[in-house]
Amino acid sequence: MRDFLPADKARRERVLSVIRETFLVHGFDEIETPVMEDSSRLHAGLGGDNEKLAFGVLKRGLTPEDLAVARDPLELADLGLRFDLTVPLARFYATHRTALPSVFRSIQIAPVWRAERPQKGRFRQFVQCDIDIIGEAGPLAEIELITATSAALDALGLRGCTIRVNDRRILICLLNFWQVPAELHERALISIDKLDKIGADGVAAELAALGIDTEGLADALATSGWNLMADAPPWLDRDAYQSLIDLRTAVPGAELVFDPTLVRGMGYYTGTIFEVAHPELGYSLGGGGRYDGMIGRFLGTDVPATGFSLGFERIVDLVELADKEEADAVALVHDRKADPATLVALKTQLIAQGKRVRLEPRTKNTKTLLDQLLASGFSHFAFVNDATTASELELRPLAETRG
Amino acid sequence: MRDFLPADKARRERVLSVIRETFLVHGFDEIETPVMEDSSRLHAGLGGDNEKLAFGVLKRGLTPEDLAVARDPLELADLGLRFDLTVPLARFYATHRTALPSVFRSIQIAPVWRAERPQKGRFRQFVQCDIDIIGEAGPLAEIELITATSAALDALGLRGCTIRVNDRRILICLLNFWQVPAELHERALISIDKLDKIGADGVAAELAALGIDTEGLADALATSGWNLMADAPPWLDRDAYQSLIDLRTAVPGAELVFDPTLVRGMGYYTGTIFEVAHPELGYSLGGGGRYDGMIGRFLGTDVPATGFSLGFERIVDLVELADKEEADAVALVHDRKADPATLVALKTQLIAQGKRVRLEPRTKNTKTLLDQLLASGFSHFAFVNDATTASELELRPLAETRG
Numbered sequence: 001m002r003d004f005l006p007a008d009k010a011r012r013e014r015v016l017s018v019i020r021e022t023f024l025v026h027g028f029d030e031i032e033t034p035v036m037e038d039s040s041r042l043h044a045g046l047g048g049d050n051e052k053l054a055f056g057v058l059k060r061g062l063t064p065e066d067l068a069v070a071r072d073p074l075e076l077a078d079l080g081l082r083f084d085l086t087v088p089l090a091r092f093y094a095t096h097r098t099a100l101p102s103v104f105r106s107i108q109i110a111p112v113w114r115a116e117r118p119q120k121g122r123f124r125q126f127v128q129c130d131i132d133i134i135g136e137a138g139p140l141a142e143i144e145l146i147t148a149t150s151a152a153l154d155a156l157g158l159r160g161c162t163i164r165v166n167d168r169r170i171l172i173c174l175l176n177f178w179q180v181p182a183e184l185h186e187r188a189l190i191s192i193d194k195l196d197k198i199g200a201d202g203v204a205a206e207l208a209a210l211g212i213d214t215e216g217l218a219d220a221l222a223t224s225g226w227n228l229m230a231d232a233p234p235w236l237d238r239d240a241y242q243s244l245i246d247l248r249t250a251v252p253g254a255e256l257v258f259d260p261t262l263v264r265g266m267g268y269y270t271g272t273i274f275e276v277a278h279p280e281l282g283y284s285l286g287g288g289g290r291y292d293g294m295i296g297r298f299l300g301t302d303v304p305a306t307g308f309s310l311g312f313e314r315i316v317d318l319v320e321l322a323d324k325e326e327a328d329a330v331a332l333v334h335d336r337k338a339d340p341a342t343l344v345a346l347k348t349q350l351i352a353q354g355k356r357v358r359l360e361p362r363t364k365n366t367k368t369l370l371d372q373l374l375a376s377g378f379s380h381f382a383f384v385n386d387a388t389t390a391s392e393l394e395l396r397p398l399a400e401t402r403g
Numbered sequence: 404m405r406d407f408l409p410a411d412k413a414r415r416e417r418v419l420s421v422i423r424e425t426f427l428v429h430g431f432d433e434i435e436t437p438v439m440e441d442s443s444r445l446h447a448g449l450g451g452d453n454e455k456l457a458f459g460v461l462k463r464g465l466t467p468e469d470l471a472v473a474r475d476p477l478e479l480a481d482l483g484l485r486f487d488l489t490v491p492l493a494r495f496y497a498t499h500r501t502a503l504p505s506v507f508r509s510i511q512i513a514p515v516w517r518a519e520r521p522q523k524g525r526f527r528q529f530v531q532c533d534i535d536i537i538g539e540a541g542p543l544a545e546i547e548l549i550t551a552t553s554a555a556l557d558a559l560g561l562r563g564c565t566i567r568v569n570d571r572r573i574l575i576c577l578l579n580f581w582q583v584p585a586e587l588h589e590r591a592l593i594s595i596d597k598l599d600k601i602g603a604d605g606v607a608a609e610l611a612a613l614g615i616d617t618e619g620l621a622d623a624l625a626t627s628g629w630n631l632m633a634d635a636p637p638w639l640d641r642d643a644y645q646s647l648i649d650l651r652t653a654v655p656g657a658e659l660v661f662d663p664t665l666v667r668g669m670g671y672y673t674g675t676i677f678e679v680a681h682p683e684l685g686y687s688l689g690g691g692g693r694y695d696g697m698i699g700r701f702l703g704t705d706v707p708a709t710g711f712s713l714g715f716e717r718i719v720d721l722v723e724l725a726d727k728e729e730a731d732a733v734a735l736v737h738d739r740k741a742d743p744a745t746l747v748a749l750k751t752q753l754i755a756q757g758k759r760v761r762l763e764p765r766t767k768n769t770k771t772l773l774d775q776l777l778a779s780g781f782s783h784f785a786f787v788n789d790a791t792t793a794s795e796l797e798l799r800p801l802a803e804t805r806g
Contacts, residue, residue: 029413
């Protein structure tokens with residue numbers, strides 16, 4: 001978990017603002033849920049491995065006797081910090097469905113928490129930017145999600161991103177062709193998910209170790225592209241593949257790459273799955289897919305749903321936003337002993353003129369101070385004292401003085 | 404803890420944005436800290452009664468043996484959710500001091516958590532808007548905080564607010580005059596804090612029950628105003644009172660009311676204390692004061708500090724912001740069977756023209772649907788189908804159609 005100092009915080013807020021505005025323009029609506037959910041909901045089997053990483057929140061008013069009889073720490077936690085924004089969204093939709101449009105497009109831009117061991121690039125508190133469409137069973141959902149996400153990446157200046165797409169049905173068809181028993185599907189998918197690390201032969205070897213005859217599997221896993229329909233490989237779910245071709249046609253603004261080995265970890269996906277790849281990075285910037293069965297777990301009746309989640313922490317490090325214009329940011333450098341009322345009166349007059357103003361006590365090393373002010377985004381400064389009046393205030397450009 | 408639906412969420416974001424922008428213009432810088440702090444820090448005696456309301460976060464990897472030997476639930480929690488933004492700020496400043504300006508003006512706009520029993524108007528997760536000035540020992544800090552807070556209230560259109568001010572030194576002087584022993588000061592202040600509820604005579608009676616001779620106390624507690632210097636009541640700390648008079652002179656933009664019975668609950672205040680009163684409300688909208696000793700608890704050396712916290716949840720209910728202009732929000736009402744690619748192409752063209760666009764499936768009751776779209780902030784709509792082209796798209800104003 002990290003602190004954010006002013007420059008970092010300002011940068012994060014600006015990137016979030018670009019993402020939020022893009023999603024709003026694309027017809028999505030922002031919502032918010034509490035950071036804590038009922039523990040039973042966080043451990044309902046919908047969060048995959050992330051459930052194990054949920055921070056538990058102690059029940060209030062526990063007595064020593066409660067502790068003595070508890071066998072499992074989970075018995076002492078009735079709440080937990082959310083580990084993703086999908087489980088809370090499903091609960092939110094089930095609660096508020098009647099107050100929402102028949103097709104509900106949500107934006108959630110918010111922190112989540114996972115009790116990971118500290119390591120480079122992994123944080124225990126991090127922000128996700130999720131958009132979801134609930135109530136749309138057709139491909140319109142996938143098209144809108146990918147279009148809005150691509151627009152957000154464009155607005156941030158992240159060029160060259162591609163969207164890897166696959167369909168859970170293609171994966172299942174592939175596993176069935178190699179006669180992987182249903183009870184081994186999850187283990188097989190975990191192996192396929194490691195393709196980047198261990199290669200197609202490595203995956204085939206892992207499946208062979210499970211007793212599966214994998215002849216030809218490595219070739220299939222190396223297959224990709226949009227021309228498979230003519231070859232019609234027998235492991236390919238042709239309907240699902242055609243729907244991906246249609247999807248590609250409908251989103252000309254994004255480059256879609258078919259990857260039959262894309263797995264996405266979460267077991268709740270039922271159809272299309274996708275992931276954002278950046279040409280210079282070995283990891284994805286986000287991903288998502290269709291999860292038609294999940295809302296039904298909370299609601300009782302099935303509702304189609306599709307979502308796309310951007311990993312904000314990865315994105316914010318890549319984005320090079322043009323420095324925000326702070327043409328009107330003024331530092332009034334004053335003696336520590338100057339009359340406070342005079343200083344604040346000067347400040348108030350400049351604010352009334354539309355400027356951002358900071359009172360800055362003078363330090364021994366004026367040059368260092370002015371350098372710091374310039375680095376902090378201030379454009380002008382003036383030395384002021386008790387006798388300074390607004391009319392004689394001479395604002396000097398920091399950039400020139402600094403040289 | 405509450406969910407926020409789109410209309411509420413949009414309203415909250417707009418109010419937060421006005422507050423944030425005002426504070427930024429006044430020279431403050433926004434920072435962010437993690438929602439969890441070390442449990443030992445949350446229970447270090449700086450949070451007053453709020454410490455008891457901190458949600459504890461279970462240690463990870465606890466074994467049944469850990470549970471069996473624990474005597475106190477706190478032994479099982481190494482982290483907790485922050486109950487205010489002041490304790491995290493003190494920790495933040497102690498950690499990052501060398502990277503911050505010599506006078507650091509922070510903005511924190513963020514949720515805090517308290518395990519209150521659910522009741523009307525009390526939430527377990529709520530947002531606070533804090534500004535603090537660290538490193539300024541003189542009255543400039545109080546002047547800037549009150550000026551910026553008043554400007555934020557003005558920008559939100561909250562007219563008629565007053566700032567009740569007092570000084571901890573005046574309270575201590577008053578208690579000493581009535582010869583309240585030091586060990587009873589806290590209990591006495593708790594009584595004085597109940598003045599609103601039990602009246603000056605009630606407070607005097609409570610102190611009398613502690614064995615204190617309270618003759619004349621009720622009259623003193625009923626005293627207020629800016630003309631006490633001439634009378635020079637013997638219980639008045641004249642230096643502290645003069646500093647309040649000077650403060651009043653320096654912030655002409657806000658109406659300051661001297662109230663010698665203003666206590667503010669937190670024991671860490673050392674000088675000026677203040678509270679925002681609204682003419683129509685029986686509760687304050689925020690408050691703060693000088694807490695010069697607190698940062699030193701984390702840093703080892705004392706650093707002067709003053710802060711002002713606005714209670715966002717109370718404010719957001721009062722604010723009547725003019726409805727945001729959504730002149731360019733368009734709903735494309737379509738048949739469920741319409742071709743998705745055509746719909747998204749239309750949507751994309753309108754977005755390129757600067758509009759916000761939502762695809763809305765047609766429902767049986769068109770009138771209700773259009774009413775809902777108008778209520779959701781959409782200004783225009785069009786019925787579209789597979790054959791619609793952008794050139795023939797006729798956008799109709801929702802307000803006229805609805806009548």
